[in-house]
Amino acid sequence: MQTGRILSACIFALTISAATGITLEIISFFFPVLYLHWWILILPLIGILAALVSGIFRRPSMQDAALYLDEQGFQERTVTALELMEDKGKVAALQRSDAASQLRRGEEAGKLKFQMMPDPKKAGIAFAALSVMIILLFVPSPAREAAQQAEEAKLLAKEEIGEIEKAEAALENALAQEELTPEQKQAIEQMLRELENSKATLSKAATKEAVGRETEKLDFKYQDMSRHLAQFTAGMPESPTSQAMQNAADQMAQNGGMENADGQIASNDPGSGDSANGEPQGKPGEGQDQNGNGDQNGNGDQNGNGDQNGNGDQNGNGDQNGNGNQNGNGDQNGNGDQNGNGDQNGNGDQNGNGDQNGNGDQDGNGNQSGDGDQSGNGDQSGNGNGNGNGNGGQNGNGPNGNGNSGAGGQNGNGGSGQGSGQSDYGSANGIHDYVSLPNETGDDANLTGESSGQGDSDMVRTQNGLTWEGEHVDGQQVIGQYRQKAYDGIEQGKYPKGMTQVIKNYFDGF
Amino acid sequence: MNEFEESRSLIEAVKREIAKEIIGQEEIVDQLLMVLLSGGNVLMEGMPGLGKTRLVHTISHVFDLSFKRIQFTPDLMPQDITGTSILMRTENGSEFTFRKGPVFANVVLADEINRATPKTQSALLEAMQEGTVTEGGQTHQLPKPFFVLATQNPIETEGTYPLPEAQLDRFSCKLNLDFPKGEQLKKIVLLTECDTDVPAEGNEAGDAVMLGALPAAGSSTQADKTAQKICDMETLVRIQGLIRQIRVADPVMDHLVEIIEATHEKNRYIKEGSSPRGAQAMLRIARARAFLQGRYNVSFEDVRFAAYPVLRHRIIPSFDAISEGISTDRIIDDILKNHPVRNA
Structure with a gap:
């Protein structure tokens, strides 16, 4: 009887859980329901578990069994006889005897049966409900x-x-x-x-x-x-x-997908071929050397710790990060940054808009043209022509450089080979602006053009000149404010995707 | 054969005897016997001429019980029922002697009880309740067994005094007597008006009966036509004692209580539910039914059967029920439907 009860309870539980599942699925057609498939899986399991626990704890009593028997047509003889088991009275004995004889007759007539299997109709309904629940799970909808x-x-x-x-x-x-x-x-x-x-x-x-x-x-x-x-x-x-x-x-x-703060993503490629456009070259953090004579073309980043030897051109828009030496005669063209501690040896031109940051030597005879910043501590030897607009100037100690600074200025004493350190453009400390005053003849080589010979132009070099009056704000602070605004704008998605890197590069130069 | 089975056989014989004089109405006969065997009283409602008097008279005859009929009229006095003290001349002079009224019988038929005044009704009902009559400072015991069958006419309500609910409660059951069907009516007429053999109960209605025909060979004797005395007072009392020993299981008792409590649940058709006397009466009737069916225990079916005669006059219908024509039997149907037997 208990087995029959448990089975019936399981069928009932499955029906209820299937009905609940169907209800959830109908709701999910109109409103998003998170983890719906998990609910559909868990509900029947919970139902069966509850049915099993209920069936085990709600064990039928003798009275329940007697009443169940009496439902077969014994008119409560069995349950009355059960209650009168201990009664020694005459009527109680007669009643028990009557119940026994009726049960015997019932047994012969095949009436004494305990139904174990659940009602086939109910089982059918449960199965149908479960099937509908499973089928509905696969019906798509926008909400789902x-x-x-x-x-x-x-x-x-x-x-x-x-x-x-x-x-x-x-x-x-x-x-x-x-x-x-x-x-x-x-x-x-x-x-x-x-x-x-x-x-x-x-x-x-x-x-x-x-x-x-x-x-x-x-x-x-x-x-x-x-x-x-x-x-x-x-x-x-x-x-x-x-x-x-x-x-x-x-x-x-x-x-961020890099090996470490200073590393480059190393490439397993021996560098004998050309990389296709748009594919990043190498794998991060492998520390492999890239040897050979290959051209790197495309828009990829080179990260990791590796040396790039050979005669290759690096074209495109890529960053070279990490600790590596670039030896050979290669040109770095495009818009890329070379960050880290590496040497650039050879005779190469660095063209485009890129930054060269870090501690490295730049040897050779190269032309640096474009708009880029060169910062760090390295030896600069060779003869280079610096053209373009460098914002922020050349910072660091660079001995032995005969460079012509462009309009961006080369502050410090780089031209004479005695790099004295840091240039603080706009800082309150140090030497400030140069002011040209009319009516004096100046000897500034930057004053180009043809003199009309009419009138005098004066040039005065002085510290804290006329234009220095007014309120002064630390340049780094101003730059910092602009940088913060830019970063906030990037976070808020104000700028197109392609421009985020450009903005980053721009402010990194400071 | 034990005494239960003997008693049952005797009651079956009583039924057969009664069937000689009462055509049809088997259910009413069964219920009357149940009330008699359980020691209760009956209120019967039916049209005039349905054989109520004859039925009660037959029962009293078969059980060899004294029978008295009281016709209730508006001028009937309480002393007309209970009896009164009369000044009598004796050898020692004059003294008051109590002359017993018609209530001093084993079976009392109170015909059209609703026609008498409430005071007169109370006299009978008080006697039913107490089992005694007190007159002139003396208490007189009523005979045992004591069985009252009161009748009410459902029509002719003008000039009547409907029994109040508190007094209705004293009757164990209320039985509704229906008009006999076609064949039953024919048999009644033949039995009472024609000197012919009426086919025994249970025969098909198509059997032909000739009016005025001579009795055929081997035809029934007088004893076969009229009910005979086959039981006595002591046997009846003994059978009543046996029935009180019929056992009731807890689930059956719970179901009985559930039904009585259901008459007090919120129901727009019930103004007032049954009193605890209703539960007592239900159990007695259920026991009597179990006895008649040959069992030593009460079943759910016995309890649900007893609900109708016992609760019919105890449930006070509301105005909604009266105005919508909802009978108390229908109200009882709903109660039983809403409270099915507890399954295992």
């Missing part, structure tokens, strides 16, 4: 697709948030160090805020596209943060602080 999208977006966002949390942990570890300068602290706190913003945006993302957009911005942030942290680390003596910063930089680089 939206729900599926939301589910996938949630999963993707969860992964990204996990990475953000790792990055935040690394940054907080770095922030906890005592040897940080106030600027570094401020920068790290800003990074944490930006990561929190991304986290919040990812939590709310409802589609894969939204997650993808935010992931792109996040990659950009990671790379940017990685570089900044690497810059903080560079020049710092070995200490727990520098180690924490380096770890944070490495974490950012890893999250």
